């Protein structure tokens with residue numbers, strides 16, 4: 347399967363084991379709003395795939411269609427080799443999901459809520475339910491709060507209870523929609539460690555996030571959505587390597603610097619001390635000469651490695667400034 351010409355793909359997508367999840371031509375419209383636009387997503391088995399995108403780019407809608415919670419307008423979804431939503435009963439027992447609004451009962455305790463979920467797990471016998479609930483509570487750090495009513499939980503505790511619900515039984519795939527939403531730094535670290543444990547156990551994880559540093563630290567793969575379209579996917583390290591290096595120029599005159607660089611059709615954006623310019627179409631000496639020629643005072647210029655933040659900015663900024671990347 348070849349990717350659309352405007353999608354950045356790292357590594358061969360059609361080799362290796364069958365993907366844990368995949369979509370082809372996936373599209374969802376709400377009236378005139380195109381929420382998801384012909385997305386061909388591959389979530390490789392064993393990967394921790396970070397789904398990134400600005401607000402409203404279609405992450406949640408894609409995840410909901412993967413899980414059979416929303417019916418696509420067009421296209422196909424396969425989850426663990428089963429067509430969705432028709433074969434949901436086969437696929438879903440192996441899938442743990444934390445999506446918005448897990449529907450917990452406000453007047454029951456966290457533990458009682460999990461027991462209700464456990465009762466609906468086809469692979470849990472009644473004898474093993476209580477043990478599975480206690481294990482899941484411990485895994486997300488809620489053992490002590492397990493007896494308290496859900497209504498009194500903080501947003502972070504609610505997120506963690508949702509995660510516990512996703513981990514009640516061993517899964518092949520765990521899908522987490524913005525799992526660190528509302529969590530403090532300690533809670534965020536806990537989620538990170540749960541994801542690392544799952545990865546170590548060979549579980550595939552699909553996690554949507556708007557926290558780039560978080561994704562860079564925890565994920566092996568990324569998929570970037572913009573305006574409903576998939577604009578990049580693949581192994582994180584390969585995607586970053588495929589990016590060209592950049593030059594950070596420290597200057598007080600960022601306005602002239604950006605104007606000069608953009609007039610020369612270079613990709614540049616403001617940086618903490620000045621501007622950052624990609625060295626795709628010009629060398630570092632070219633850029634410096636260009637700026638000096640335009641009267642821009644330069645305090646310092648340093649080459650730097652492209653991080654996920656730069657990749658993301660380039661893929662999701664206005665198309666005028668982001669020339670098409672050709673693999």
Ligand SMILES: Nc1ncnc2c1ncn2[C@@H]1O[C@H](COP(=O)(O)OP(=O)(O)OP(=O)(O)O)[C@@H](O)[C@H]1O
Nearest residue numbers: 376379380381399400401402403404405406407408
């Ligand atoms: N049920 C719905 N009815 C109408 N429009 C919807 C519905 N669900 C999503 N949309 C629209 O589809 C687009 C994609 O939304 P979606 O929630 O999938 O994006 P997202 O990337 O998850 O955003 P965020 O990061 O803000 O959660 C948005 O324009 C949104 O307003």
